Amino acid sequence: MADYKLVGKNFTPPDMVAKVTGAAKYSEDFRAEGMLHAKLLLSPMPHGRVRNIDTSAALKMKGVVAIITPDDVPQFPPPVDPILYREPNFAGAPILAVAAESEEIAAAAIEAIKVDIEQLKHVVDPLDSLFPGGINAFTGGNVANVRLPLQTIKWTAKDFQGFDQGKMPMGKPAEQWAYGDLEAGFKKAKVIIERSFLTAGTSHHSMEPRSAMAYWQNGKVYLHGSLQSQSFAVPNVARLCGVKPQDVVFIAEFCGGGFGSKGNPYPVMAIPAHLSKKANGRPVMMRISREEEYLVGSGRAGFQGWAKIGFAENGRITAMDIFVVQDNGPNMGFWDFRNCGHTAQLLYQPEAMRWRGTAVLTNTPPRGPQRGPGENQTSMAFEPLIDEGARQLGIDRLAVRRINAPDNDGFEGHDAKGKLTSAFLKDALAKGGELFKWEEKKQLSGKRNGSKVIGVGIGTAFHAGGSNGFDGIVRILPDGKLYIHSGAGNLGTYSYAATSRVAAEVLGYDWNNVVIVRGRTDRHLPWMIGQFGSNTAYTASRANYVAAVDAKNKLLEIASKQLGGAPGDYDLKNEKVVHKTDASKSMSFADAAKKAIELGGKFSGKELPADINPLTKASATALAGSGLVGVAKDKLPKRGLVPALVAGFCMIELDTETGEFEIKDYLGVADCGTVLHPLGLQTQMHGGAMMGFGLATTERIVYDHALGLPANVQFDQSKPPTYLDMPTSFHWSAAEKPDRDNPVGVKGVGEPIEGAAAAALLNAISDALGGHYFHRTPVVRDMIVNALAKRPQSYRALQANTM
């Protein structure tokens, strides 16, 4: 399909008017007759065991309708995040919930409930927990993650030797892998950079707190929730609500941001459902406050780690040894620590490599995937090391990245034998270097203007950018329109719409005659992966493509049945099926749809492919007989990992008297294959970069270690970037080289945009400071001021969750 009419062109996504007029409804906007209001009782202490709950005073209060405790909700085996906590393991863990006629009554009821909590010891720093005799954040252990069973790991005194010199303690890891000859690799290195580093956890702080509204009707639970995903959500929503998937109607037409924290259904969203059940199905609105969103809305894992990198004379990385400890929060967490190794491998393609990692529980907010989970921390920690290596070798910082960047022959995986579907990071770096005028700008490095000094930096980042094996459903109805059933959620990337354009492209539809069906699971949507992991552009475009191809084949077959000849004699043109040589033989799509209904069987969805997902099957079955139904599972080839890659270029001016800096110029260049939706990509390239600037320099999770209480919960303390923190000159570009394993050459890209910007900014700051590296993020004002004044920093090296 060369010469696209829709792919690569700008368009107005259908939900924009609703957004600018306030008509778009998010979970907390829904109202229902008799709606109750829910409030949560949060643990005041960082670790405890609930001994007794006395709700008698609350139940007597006028207007209190239902109370649920951990006994009223499904239980999951630790370390899975509970819905309500019997052993609250972070300050703010919800212990119970009250539904009442008004928020004020619910709040008063919470205060009237007596909860007897036995206080247990808490720990806020992962290394403290690994230290011999250290505290476990949970009674069952101090190490856990997905596919890493809850266990206790304690290191030895020897492992902590040199900790007071800032050396990363490195005891027995929970997991490791390696390939190549590490020793030989370091032997042939001209320069070796060896550093300990720390990256702070950060809160997702999506603009929309995860309020939810639920009610029951005829045995089904209707849940208005805030979620990045749509059809993917159903099994887990069902599990959390304690029902079967077919008894769930999940409504999420809009999602006010998730950044990974709302990719999958999360426990707190089920609370109104359980309250509603106890209240005879009455609708229950659970409004989540900003503070609660910080506490239960998840955060990024922190890293404490060490890396040793060997560079050959030309800058090529001959060996890389990585050790990382992840601050996992109190529960299951996410596998950021594993992604650390994968990222370093992907970005730098080391000839030999070892990765060792551990995920440690702490009594801090639960962690989950946040935009580039593990990948972006790795860019922030490692890109300065690449700069250091280049500086010591005396080679250009752009050149050192170009030489190590993956290309189409790049590898991935623990055995370094996995393939990539495409990789054009070298091209992105080259293009960026030109557009940013790197050669010129790097001459400005260190240039003074009064008290201000210029610094320039480059950053690169990676995330897997695509999955496969999901389903698409499209229908052509007797009205002649194309109805694309999108199982994708609407988190603000417009990928649900951009990927739908691929189906319309296949069928040659005028975009004005296309309707996207989405937003509620009772609209009969296909099984689609969740909107996380930068995958949607790749994954959903493939699924929509195969469903459209299925519809196309059916159109051609119907025409040949109706008008004679073989399907191959026909083509699609202007929403008609026309004979290639005999113009008199043509049939409108509308008529073909009518004919499909008449024919039944596969044409109208009465017969379905055997390999589609049960949820797709249920949806297609409900739609059967309504028109011409195209439905298929994506079985297109995919040779390996789909890498989304970004290079960032940054120039700042830093005031040496105050430590404040301005980002004068920022350019991000994406390797995301074919650009599916230019303005859509633009929003990500700018938005993700802004997030990256915050990740690098202002945002972090901070706790009082003695009290186990969070210091910076609200926006004024957690400090997401503002309009006045923007770059003065802010641009983006793309390599625009198509991926080899996607029908339109597209890859996802949302996450590495942030990591590249964060790393580029960090490197620009270090450059402005004459090559001073912090090895700790965020690089906050105090750190810059202390560095400028040549004073020691306040924090203890490698201490986590502190100022």
Add this chain to the structure above:
Amino acid sequence: MSDDCRTSQQYCDAHQHDDHQSGIGGPLAEIVRAKASRRTFIKGVIASGATLGATGYLFRTGEAQARTVGTVERLVSLKVNGQVRRVDVLPHETLANTLRYKLGLTGTKLSCDRGECGACTVMVGDTAIYSCTTLTHSVADKEITTVEGVAKNGQLHAVQKAFIEEIGPQCGFCTPGQVMSAVALLKANPHPTIEEARRAMSGNLCRCGSYEQYLAGVMRAAKGG
């Protein structure tokens, strides 16, 4: 519900007690009684906090206030988006909550509810303020404009059109607040420089980071759309 508000616990604002009096006969009596019972119905509804076709109120009804200088009348006529809306407003009720839970205007969002993000921005007169840190009673006599009142006669405001063209919104949650700040800016300063525009918008947070696109939208709207 009592037929005579003098026996009710609720604070009754000034009105004629006359028509509550029994003893008037004939057709006039019917009219008087009908008027009385309708008024007490309204008062009783407010008193008991029952739904008025929308949804349950956020707050439990308060106690009667002693008559002192400066006491507030619970029932106010709010001028919102060019319409007068009669609404029972509790003393501690924020403008954001009145809009969202009593007037069906959910366009104005609660994101931080602490004056630190701007999602709740509305215009009071021509001035943009945070409706979450404003008591409704503090602005009860002012003209309030929310995002729902910006488009006129089915026509989107230049700002709204421009935000669509530039794809300003991503997740859309901050968008109503951004629209209001932009509308307020262009009302006061129809041709801002980009720095003026940036500064005027700087009380609106966008976690998706869409600042560049929103700014492009503001400048586009300033140019005439």
Add this chain to the structure above:
Amino acid sequence: MMIKDVIPGFELYKPKTVADAVALLDQHKKDAWKLAGGNDSLSWFKDRIKRPKVVVDLSGIAEMKGVKQTADGIEIGALTTLSEIENNPVVKKSYRLLADAAGKVASPQIRNNGTIGGNVSQDARCWYYRSGLPCYRAGGNTCFADTPEGQNREHALFDANRCVAVSQSDMAPTMIALDAKMVVRSAKGERVVAAEEYFIGPRIDITHMTQLQPEDLLVAIRIPKGWAGARFYFEKVTDRRSWDFPLVNVAAALKTDAGGVVQEARVAVGGVSCTPRRITVAEEAVKGKKVDQELAQLAGQTSTRGARPLNYNHFKIPLMANLVMRSVRDAKA
């Protein structure tokens, strides 16, 4: 923690005159809370930490709004919004320091209904105190910030006395720099207080940032004409460029002769102690001299003498030194 959301009920009064307001405050005393713009107050209420029985909404009192020229200078009603001050022609012409500072407070929406009275009288921002912990300032008998591991990057360098919270108002240092007088009314009458006395530290009253008693109402701020048209400097250093309170800020006013020799100077720094801190050593250092880089640097360096850093705030020492240096070096008419 339990629950920190939803405002508990209170009685609300909206007096239209100062006399009525003062009468209400006298009647309710400790039960009454003065509400100006609401930007600070409502957060306390929503967090359910401060629960006044009575709230007196001052926003309807016309006589407390506006900038007036008087024989002795200007008088600014305490309810004048920060936006008004930023844009007021008289202020911009002669007392630009106020406009510079007002324009940097928080965000536009907050400046639009936030008032100068509210801003200078604002409560401490220490996160321990703000989270409702029972510290000295909250009426308890301990300080959580000044502990071996206390997370205290924004806290005090000077004059700590059990409490280490700081004044983070942007207008407060300008009051010191301009010799402002605070006009306070109560049922007992009116008193005029020098700005330096208005702000109090823990030594005087650990639970209050200003000398305002429950019955007191700050009605106006008088700026004497002595500093009109001087060279001014205001700067605040923050983490982000919008919303953020100052890590350290500085306000300076310098009167110079035609040759640029300093006749008189005022320098005040915020964010380093519980009250805006007057930097007499810098004022004395520049008096009678023309300020050059060397002199400015000396003024800055000596200004930090006596600083007692805590765990995480010692960066404020070089930062304060640099801000004081800039304030005397870069002050402009």
